[in-house]
Amino acid sequence: xxxxxxxxxxxxxxxxxxxxxxICRCEEVTKGDIRRVVHAGLSTTNEVKRxxxxxxxxxxxxxxxxxxxxxIARELGVSPADIGRITGRSPVRPATITTFAHEVTExxxx
Amino acid sequence: xxxxxxxxxxxxxxxxxVACATAYNLAKRGMNDVIVLEKAEIxxxxxxxxxxxxxxxxxxxxxxxxxxxxxxxxxxxxxDELGCDVEYVQKGNLRLGLTEAHRKTLEAHVAxxxxxxxxxxxxxxxxxxxxxxxxxxxxLCASWCPTDGHANxxxxxxAFYQRALQMGVTFVTGVTVTGLRKVRGRVRYVDTDDGTYxxxxxxxxxxxxxxxxxxxxxxxxxxxxxxxxxxxxxxxxHLFDVxxxxxxxxxxxxxxxxxxxxxxxxxxxxxxxSEHHDRFSTDSITAPSIARGILKYFPALEGVKIIRTWAxxxxxxxxxxxxxxxxxxxxxxxCAFGFSGHGFGIAPATGLALSEILxxxxxxxxxxxxxxxxxxxxxx
Ligand SMILES: Cc1cc2nc3c(=O)[nH]c(=O)nc-3n(C[C@H](O)[C@H](O)[C@H](O)COP(=O)(O)OP(=O)(O)OC[C@H]3O[C@@H](n4cnc5c(N)ncnc54)[C@H](O)[C@@H]3O)c2cc1C
Numbered sequence: 001x002x003x004x005x006x007x008x009x010x011x012x013x014x015x016x017x018x019x020x021x022x023i024c025r026c027e028e029v030t031k032g033d034i035r036r037v038v039h040a041g042l043s044t045t046n047e048v049k050r051x052x053x054x055x056x057x058x059x060x061x062x063x064x065x066x067x068x069x070x071x072i073a074r075e076l077g078v079s080p081a082d083i084g085r086i087t088g089r090s091p092v093r094p095a096t097i098t099t100f101a102h103e104v105t106e107x108x109x110x
Numbered sequence: 111x112x113x114x115x116x117x118x119x120x121x122x123x124x125x126x127x128v129a130c131a132t133a134y135n136l137a138k139r140g141m142n143d144v145i146v147l148e149k150a151e152i153x154x155x156x157x158x159x160x161x162x163x164x165x166x167x168x169x170x171x172x173x174x175x176x177x178x179x180x181x182x183x184x185x186x187x188x189x190d191e192l193g194c195d196v197e198y199v200q201k202g203n204l205r206l207g208l209t210e211a212h213r214k215t216l217e218a219h220v221a222x223x224x225x226x227x228x229x230x231x232x233x234x235x236x237x238x239x240x241x242x243x244x245x246x247x248x249x250l251c252a253s254w255c256p257t258d259g260h261a262n263x264x265x266x267x268x269a270f271y272q273r274a275l276q277m278g279v280t281f282v283t284g285v286t287v288t289g290l291r292k293v294r295g296r297v298r299y300v301d302t303d304d305g306t307y308x309x310x311x312x313x314x315x316x317x318x319x320x321x322x323x324x325x326x327x328x329x330x331x332x333x334x335x336x337x338x339x340x341x342x343x344x345x346x347x348h349l350f351d352v353x354x355x356x357x358x359x360x361x362x363x364x365x366x367x368x369x370x371x372x373x374x375x376x377x378x379x380x381x382x383x384s385e386h387h388d389r390f391s392t393d394s395i396t397a398p399s400i401a402r403g404i405l406k407y408f409p410a411l412e413g414v415k416i417i418r419t420w421a422x423x424x425x426x427x428x429x430x431x432x433x434x435x436x437x438x439x440x441x442x443x444x445c446a447f448g449f450s451g452h453g454f455g456i457a458p459a460t461g462l463a464l465s466e467i468l469x470x471x472x473x474x475x476x477x478x479x480x481x482x483x484x485x486x487x488x489x490x
Contacts, residue, residue, distance in 0.1 A: 001150050001151060001284045003282065003284035003285055003304060004283050005281075006275060006281040006283065007275070007280055008277075008278060040272055040276075041272050041275045041281075042152075042268065042272075043151070044283075046153075046158075047152055050153065050158055050264035050265075051264065058344060058417060060418060084150075084151065087420070089392070089419055089420055090392055090418075090419050091417075091418075091419070094344060094416065095415060095416055096412065096414065096415050097401045097405060097412060097413075097415075097416060098413065100341075100397050100398050100416055101398055101404075101405055103398040
């Protein structure tokens with residue numbers, strides 16, 4: 001992660017005409033929501049995700065992550081690579097608690 | 111972005127909830143000449159990886175003053191104070207037992223906590239099921255602490271951060287602290303991969319990585335990393351509000367306001383496995399172990415889908431409570447680490463205590479006198 005110096009915003013938040021655009025469909029997070037929290041000090045992909053829940057829904061960011069990472073980077077005037085990505089995690093697709101619990105038996109049967 | 115400064119009255123090493131809550135409390139007292147140095151991002155460590163338990167029951171009595179102060183005086187109004195809903199739910203904690211041996215373990219905890227004034231009691235399985243109906247008939251008994259609860263750790267950590275930022279604290283992320291140095295006997299320089307920073311006082315609260323930094327000025331506190339993992343499910347209809355722990359230790363967790371179940375645990379073998387502590391992916395055997403634990407107590411959750419799992423590390427201290435103390439041998443240095451897997455619930459109180467240690471030389475609101483750095487002794 002690149003070095004970022006964070007201080008209280010010195011200027012007021014400036015709304016944009018397309019701020020109501022939905023970026024994360026699972027959790028219904030808009031472009032304006034994202035721009036607003038970046039203005040308030042959140043500065044990485046994970047921080048924004050953890051605050052707004054974008055990328056935390058059923059698809060786990062597979063649809064929206066690149067878009068919201070891009071919005072944050074543009075607001076900060078840095079490259080998307082500087083602010084990290086959300087981490088891909090197991091399971092790739094949702095699986096029931098029972099499936100997880102039976103991993104040993106399933107292995108034996110195979 | 112204004113001119114860069116590398117000196118401040120206070121430098122805080124680590125950007126977790128302890129750092130953010132302390133920075134906030136310092137700023138509230140008018141001290142905002144503070145720089146927080148974080149190697150990755152705010153909440154990179156345990157602070158954004160934990161399950162959100164805000165618990166007094168089953169705590170070591172030495173850290174109970176922090177837990178009771180946090181629950182009694184800070185958590186109930188924290189959302190208002192920080193201007194953000196931290197999703198604090200105070201609906202109690204049930205610690206469940208399946209066997210007579212579990213009952214004994216729970217009774218011992220209850221006896222110790224009651225002696226120091228915590229409202230906690232033993233109840234039978236049916237009483238526990240009345241509080242949390244989704245539970246298995248196998249549950250024999252439980253300890254019940256009605257004033258315990260849970261909150262959203264992501265919201266809480268980032269809310270403390272944003273308030274401290276608004277109040278004038280500077281945060282620098284993406285900078286790794288490599289060591290401390292003394293000048294004329296006092297800790298003054300903080301060496302980093304971004305050059306040297308300088309401060310009158312340094313607060314070291316970098317989780318399990320603190321020990322390596324403390325060593326550079328000759329301070330050794332027995333803390334090691336200990337892995338713990340969490341799984342989160344899809345959103346489900348509301349089932350219960352209580353926080354759940356189990357005497358057998360298979361899992362702990364609860365249901366969030368959003369509807370997901372957040373359940374954590376370990377597989378019991380972590381201490382004996384080779385590890386890379388920069389690896390936050392999950393072990394193949396841990397989530398299944400947690401899942402079997404959950405089904406033992408909550409068979410009704412069998413069809414619920416897990417959507418994500420992750421790992422984090424406890425800063426495990428030799429006697430499972432943290433060091434929260436100024437170090438006389440290294441004047442200017444205050445240490446706060448070794449939270450041993452339960453530092454989130456007490457963090458709002460820890461932040462207050464640390465702000466007093468830094469500004470007034472001692473914590474006078476909350477008694478942290480049992481959490482000294484020099485309490486460890488060799489066995490022989
Ligand atoms: C899986 C899991 C579940 C948990 N569940 C609970 C629970 O239910 N209830 C509860 O009360 N507690 C729980 N805990 C414990 C709790 O999360 C921690 O005690 C608490 O977050 C500690 O906060 P902290 O600020 O001390 O440390 P951390 O949040 O770990 O912050 C330390 C920070 O220091 C940074 N850092 C490290 N080295 C350096 C360096 N050299 N230079 C600069 N920065 C550095 C790290 O990147 C990190 O951001 C859990 C922990 C884990 C891992």
